[in-house]
Amino acid sequence: MTAPRTLDRTLTALADPTRRAILQxxxxxxxxxxxxxxxxxxxxxxxxxxxxVLERAKLVKRRKVGRDxxxxxxxxxxxxxxxxxxxxxxxxxxxxxxxxxxxxxEDAAKP
Amino acid sequence: MTAPRTLDRTLTALADPTRRAILQxxxxxxxxxxxxxxxxxxxxxxxxxxxxVLERAKLVKRRKVGRDxxxxxxxxxxxxxxxxxxxxxxxxxxxxxxxxxxxxxEDAAKP
DNA sequence: AATATATTCAACCCTTTGGTTGAATGTCAA
DNA sequence: TTGACATTCAACCAAAGGGTTGAATATATT
Numbered sequence: 001m002t003a004p005r006t007l008d009r010t011l012t013a014l015a016d017p018t019r020r021a022i023l024q025x026x027x028x029x030x031x032x033x034x035x036x037x038x039x040x041x042x043x044x045x046x047x048x049x050x051x052x053v054l055e056r057a058k059l060v061k062r063r064k065v066g067r068d069x070x071x072x073x074x075x076x077x078x079x080x081x082x083x084x085x086x087x088x089x090x091x092x093x094x095x096x097x098x099x100x101x102x103x104x105x106e107d108a109a110k111p
Numbered sequence: 112m113t114a115p116r117t118l119d120r121t122l123t124a125l126a127d128p129t130r131r132a133i134l135q136x137x138x139x140x141x142x143x144x145x146x147x148x149x150x151x152x153x154x155x156x157x158x159x160x161x162x163x164v165l166e167r168a169k170l171v172k173r174r175k176v177g178r179d180x181x182x183x184x185x186x187x188x189x190x191x192x193x194x195x196x197x198x199x200x201x202x203x204x205x206x207x208x209x210x211x212x213x214x215x216x217e218d219a220a221k222p
Numbered sequence: 223a224a225t226a227t228a229t230t231c232a233a234c235c236c237t238t239t240g241g242t243t244g245a246a247t248g249t250c251a252a
Numbered sequence: 253t254t255g256a257c258a259t260t261c262a263a264c265c266a267a268a269g270g271g272t273t274g275a276a277t278a279t280a281t282t
Contacts, residue, residue: 008126014196015122016270027203033229046271048230053269067228067279073203082196085125089189092138127240144259157241159260164239178249178258 007084010077013057018042019050023059026073033069118195121188124168129153130161134170137184144180 013019022036037047051071054060058077063070124130133147148158162182165171169188174181 008128011122011126015119015126017119018270023203024199034227042270043272044229045231045273049270052230064229067277069229075200075204078196078200078203082193082200085189085193085196088135089186089193092134092184092189093186129240145257153240154242155259156243156261160240175259178247180259 006077007081009057010059010081013053013059014078014081016050016053018047019054022047022050022054023073026060026071030063030070030072033071036071117188118192120168121170121192124164124170125189125192127161127164129158130165133158133161133165134184137171137182141174141181141183144182147182 018040021039025031025036025039033048033051034044036051037044040047051060051062055062058074061072061074063072129151132150136142136147136150144159144162145155147162148155151158162171162173166173169185172183172185174183
């Protein structure tokens with residue numbers, strides 16, 4: 001299972017449009033920090049911070065080559081988050097279904 | 112499609128263990144604010160605020176009966192988030208696979 | 223050696239967030 | 253009506269988030 005703190009970090013990282021856009025951009029392959037920052041209207045430093053958040057969440061990996069830092073997308077945490085959400089969702093759905101069934105039965109019993 | 116702001120709110124709401132626990136609790140049916148707050152070691156007011164966050168994200172619906180507020184879980188946003196994550200994930204996976212394929216081909220072409 | 227480039231570090235500034243306490247509001251029950 | 257209960261509102265606080273600017277570091281280029 002995914003530790004709660006890990007899930008926190010993953011979801012927090014994903015809960016920001018800039019960071020989602022960064023991941024989007026990295027989906028087509030590695031890119032350097034400056035390249036990743038280029039489309040945004042904020043400072044390079046701001047993007048650098050966003051990248052750090054993604055890195056802490058292990059959604060992005062960094063490979064340093066000389067002065068260049070190559071960033072790449074890592075699928076692990078997103079897979080884990082998807083799995084968590086999905087199992088939780090299904091679990092809840094079945095619980096709610098059961099409840100509904102129960103209420104329906106109770107209704108049907110009323111003559 | 113889910114509006115970005117909506118997705119932000121959903122993910123932000125989920126990125127907190129207290130709020131996830133609240134949803135967990137609501138999965139077994141409606142509950143009043145005090146009931147929901149009972150298991151936590153924080154003040155009722157703090158929980159009330161968390162509920163508000165869940166409500167803004169439409170993950171929780173409130174039904175007032177006299178002085179009691181009955182809270183219930185709504186599946187919509189979680190379904191949407193799951194769908195978003197999943198399609199994004201698959202899209203990226205295919206992109207990365209394609210890239211890998213490309214590199215493999217290029218490698219194979221080298222005599 | 224001097225300069226330009228890629229990136230982070232550090233300090234600062236707002237705003238938001240997650241928590242507190244105390245008072246206010248609305249409803250039920252004696 | 254008086255008092256207990258369920259809930260929010262309001263003010264406050266400390267910490268975190270997202271942004272800025274300017275300096276520092278490390279590597280390339282000339």
